[in-house]
Amino acid sequence: xxxxxxxxxxxxxxxxxxxxxxxxxxxxxxxxxxxxxxxxxxxxxxxxxxxxxxxxxxxxxxxxxxxxxxxxxxxxxxxxxxxxxxxxxxxxxxxxxxxxxxxxxxxxxxxxxxxxxxxxxxxxxxxxxxxxxxxxxxxxxxxxxxxxxxxxxxxxxxxxxxxxxxxxxxxxxxxxxxxxxxxxxxxxxxxxxxxxxxxxxxxxxxxxxxxxxxxxxxxxxxxxxxxxxxxxxxxxxxxxxxxxxxxxxxxxxxxxxxxxxxxxxxxxxxxxxxxxxxxxxxxxxxxxxxxxxxxxxxxxxxxxxxxxxxxxxxxxxxxxxxxxxxxxxxxxxxxxxxxxxxxxxxxxxxxxxxxxxxxxxxxxxxxxxxxxxxxxxxxxxxxxxxxxxxxxxxxxxxxxxxxxxxxxxxxxxxxxxxxxxxxxx
Amino acid sequence: xxxxxxxxxxxxxxxxxxxxxxxxxxxxxxxxxxxxxxxxxxxxxxxxxxxxxxxxxxxxxxxxxxxxxxxxxxxxxxxxxxxxxxxxxxxxxxxxxxxxxxxxxxxxxxxxxxxxxxxxxxxxxxxxxxxxxxxxxxxxxxxxxxxxxxxxxxxxxxxxxxxxxxxxxxxxxxxxxxxxxxxxxxxxxxxxxxxxxxxxxxx
Numbered sequence: 053x054x055x056x057x058x059x060x061x062x063x064x065x066x067x068x069x070x071x072x073x074x075x076x077x078x079x080x081x082x083x084x085x086x087x088x089x090x091x092x093x094x095x096x097x098x099x100x101x102x103x104x105x106x107x108x109x110x111x112x113x114x115x116x117x118x119x120x121x122x123x124x125x126x127x128x129x130x131x132x133x134x135x136x137x138x139x140x141x142x143x144x145x146x147x148x149x150x151x152x153x154x155x156x157x158x159x160x161x162x163x164x165x166x167x168x169x170x171x172x173x174x175x176x177x178x179x180x181x182x183x184x185x186x187x188x189x190x191x192x193x194x195x196x197x198x199x200x201x202x203x204x205x206x207x208x209x210x211x212x213x214x215x216x217x218x219x220x221x222x223x224x225x226x227x228x229x230x231x232x233x234x235x236x237x238x239x240x241x242x243x244x245x246x247x248x249x250x251x252x253x254x255x256x257x258x259x260x261x262x263x264x265x266x267x268x269x270x271x272x273x274x275x276x277x278x279x280x281x282x283x284x285x286x287x288x289x290x291x292x293x294x295x296x297x298x299x300x301x302x303x304x305x306x307x308x309x310x311x312x313x314x315x316x317x318x319x320x321x322x323x324x325x326x327x328x329x330x331x332x333x334x335x336x337x338x339x340x341x342x343x344x345x346x347x348x349x350x351x352x353x354x355x356x357x358x359x360x361x362x363x364x365x366x367x368x369x370x371x372x373x374x375x376x377x378x379x380x381x382x383x384x385x386x387x388x389x390x391x392x393x394x395x396x397x398x399x400x401x402x403x404x405x406x407x408x409x410x411x412x413x414x415x416x417x418x419x420x421x422x423x424x425x426x427x428x429x430x431x432x433x434x435x436x437x438x439x440x441x442x443x444x445x446x447x448x449x450x451x452x453x454x455x456x457x458x459x460x461x462x463x464x465x466x467x468x469x470x471x472x473x474x475x476x477x
Numbered sequence: 478x479x480x481x482x483x484x485x486x487x488x489x490x491x492x493x494x495x496x497x498x499x500x501x502x503x504x505x506x507x508x509x510x511x512x513x514x515x516x517x518x519x520x521x522x523x524x525x526x527x528x529x530x531x532x533x534x535x536x537x538x539x540x541x542x543x544x545x546x547x548x549x550x551x552x553x554x555x556x557x558x559x560x561x562x563x564x565x566x567x568x569x570x571x572x573x574x575x576x577x578x579x580x581x582x583x584x585x586x587x588x589x590x591x592x593x594x595x596x597x598x599x600x601x602x603x604x605x606x607x608x609x610x611x612x613x614x615x616x617x618x619x620x621x622x623x624x625x626x627x628x629x630x631x632x633x634x635x636x637x638x639x640x641x642x643x644x645x646x647x648x649x650x651x652x653x654x655x656x657x658x659x660x661x662x663x664x665x666x667x668x669x670x671x672x673x674x675x676x677x678x679x680x
Contacts, residue, residue: 101645135531135538163530165588166646170532178540181647221590 096179098171104185104271107219111155114146115171115180126151128174133184134167158186160219187219189273193248193266196280199287199381202317203373206256206284208239209249210266210277222270226250231261231281256284259374285373289381290315293327293349293366298391305358305394311350312366315383318373326369329353330385334361359395363388500619504674507612511668514605518661521598525657528589529650540651548573550659551666560673561622564613567667571610574660578603581653588646602660613667616674 095118105111115131117124129151131138143153151171161167166183173179191213198208208226226239239250256262262284266277293312301307314325327345331353332338345351356362365385371378526534548570555563582599589595644652 102647132532135535163528164591165529165650168530168532168647168650170647181645181651183646183650223590 096171098169098180098182100182102166102183102185104187104220105158106272107160107186107188108157109186111153111158111184113153113155113169113182114150115153116150117179118149125149129179130172130174132168132170132172134162158184160188160217161186164221185220185271187270187272188215188217190218190222190268190270190275191215192275193224193268193277196264196266196277198264198280198282199289200256200284201288202290203256203258203284203288203321205254206252206262206287207245207249208252208264209245212248212268213275218270218272220270220272222268224248225267225269226264227267228252228262228264230257231263258285259283283376285376286378287381288318288370288373290318290368290370290383292383292386293368294386296364296366296386296389298362298364298389300391300394301352303394306354306356308353308356308362308364308391308393309350310353310364310366312386314349315368315370318370321370321373324370324372326371326379327351327366328369328382329364329366331362331364333357334363334390356393358393361390361392363390365389500616501676503612503619504616504671504676507609507616508668508671508675510605510609510612511664511671514609514664515661515668517598517602517605518657518664521602522654522657522661524595524598525585525654528585528592528595529654533650533654540654542655548577548659550662555666560670561617561620563670564617564667565622567663567670568610568613568617570659570663571606571613571667574606574610574656574663575603577656578606578660581656584649585653588649602657606660606664609664609667613671616671 096115097118099114099116103111115126115129117126117129125148126145127148130140131143131151131153133155138153138155142155143151146152153169161184166185169182169184170178171180193210193212195211196208197210198206200206206228210224210226212222212224224242226242227236228239229236239252241251241253243249244251260283261281264280264282268275268277293315296310296312299309299311301309310329312327324347326347327349329342329345329351330339331342332340342351342353353362353364365388367385368383370380373380523534526538532538551566551570555566558566578599582596582603585592585599586596
């Protein structure tokens with residue numbers, strides 16, 4: 053009997069053709085084609101059974117009738133594939149009891165359990181079936197990235213390959229071992245952060261490199277990624293900072309104070325933390341990011357718009373754990389926290405820069421120049437009590453007195469004159 | 478609950494049997510469970526045929542009817558049997574089904590490993606069939622009827638597993654379809670039989 057002809061690179065997991073009648077057991081009657089008590093029904097077998105083929109290859113199959121009724125013939129038999137009748141010109145009688153089929157340029161399998169190729173009797177009843185697996189061997193997985201949450205575990209993610217779908221169930225296995233000793237281990241918790249990911253929950257060594265790789269296997273072959281070498285200490289991330297609070301700074305209309313707590317999980321591991329803050333106006337999708345908030349748990353945002361609701365988030369990067377020289381991995385952003393700046397009739401500049409609390413120098417250009425001026429003043433004038441705190445108090449006083457003046461003169465935000473009014477409802 | 482308040486032996490009796498309140502509650506509960514499982518069985522069958530691919534889900538798909546030793550669908554003469562015998566057969570079938578559903582699940586884990594919903598449904602179905610079977614047996618015992626009649630030998634499930642694994646894949650798909658169909662038929666039949674015991678719901 054002609055067998056299927058797979059493509060040149062195929063490594064099929066083929067089974068030898070097996071007559072269905074050999075599946076009989078004392079307790080299980082034949083699955084298909086059981087002679088039903090004198091009905092004269094035929095049995096049949098399709099060959100090859102459950103072949104595996106490359107996309108684009110051809111298949112030659114046969115349906116052979118075994119009948120205990122004299123005159124059993126393949127005349128009138130026909131094929132369906134996934135429920136669709138195949139054109140009669142694709143099949144021909146090899147002999148009186150065998151119908152052959154030739155399929156060319158096969159497409160990838162429609163379902164992972166295999167395409168259903170069925171041989172039917174003339175009346176449409178099913179005589180035999182075989183499942184075709186048509187696809188591609190796996191590509192080499194790549195782009196493995198891993199991170200450890202608080203040095204307790206390791207999660208890795210990878211990309212399966214550039215080609216995309218293999219049309220066959222492809223099994224991915226993440227393997228890891230200590231670089232200089234130990235046996236290969238296999239990760240067991242898959243799909244934790246997406247379809248191509250795995251989580252190793254425990255028993256990880258520190259201060260020693262691991263080798264990590266991914267093996268992909270399907271019916272047509274296997275592929276292995278390059279090996280990634282890493283020390284768990286170099287890929288540490290942590291939880292977002294808890295207890296983020298955002299509040300007004302007295303009556304200052306363009307500032308908000310942000311405070312948070314450093315993530316508790318790593319507090320015993322002597323690391324320096326870097327933080328980032330991002331904030332946006334309530335009805336905007338554009339975040340502004342404040343970098344360089346190093347190892348402090350508070351910050352003041354300045355240059356904000358008065359009378360505006362802001363959403364603020366903070367994230368943490370643990371670096372220098374146990375003396376590691378490498379930066380860690382940024383945590384997720386904390387849950388958004390909102391606060392509003394006090395209302396003003398004078399619109400603010402709309403920009404923002406983070407200022408540390410307590411009047412310490414910041415990196416904003418205005419305040420940098422002011423710092424320089426104050427420094428010059430202290431040197432060349434007799435103003436020993438000058439400080440940023442005093443400057444902020446002056447600004448608050450200026451804004452209050454400006455508001456009072458506007459109310460007295462009946463000036464509205466756009467500069468138009470109008471009647472004085474009480475506080476907004 | 479050992480005292481019999483009524484009898485299942487006369488299915489022709491016109492008046493409903495009176496039961497102790499807790500037995501009545503148990504019967505209602507078991508009937509409700511059977512009704513719920515009938516719905517789940519339909520969902521299982523839908524999920525199953527979807528994952529096997531056409532022609533399994535197509536109208537008119539009619540693979541050869543299988544005969545598993547010790548378990549077939551309810552016979553046409555089932556309704557003519559005394560109620561107690563019907564419930565005994567229901568319990569026996571429900572006792573056999575978990576092993577068969579487990580065998581199907583194991584095979585489907587190889588054929589459809591990326592279909593967690595199907596695998597979960599098969600696992601749930603085995604557990605639910607077991608629970609319903611036990612509940613029916615409890616009702617039978619409370620009514621003073623004998624425990625379940627002869628069911629299939631445990632070796633039948635093992636043989637099914639062996640044959641299932643040895644069979645071609647298409648044959649295994651058909652076998653699984655048959656088992657899922659049997660599960661639906663028997664929970665539906667059990668629900669119908671129990672409805673005749675539910676006070677106030679006697680047909």
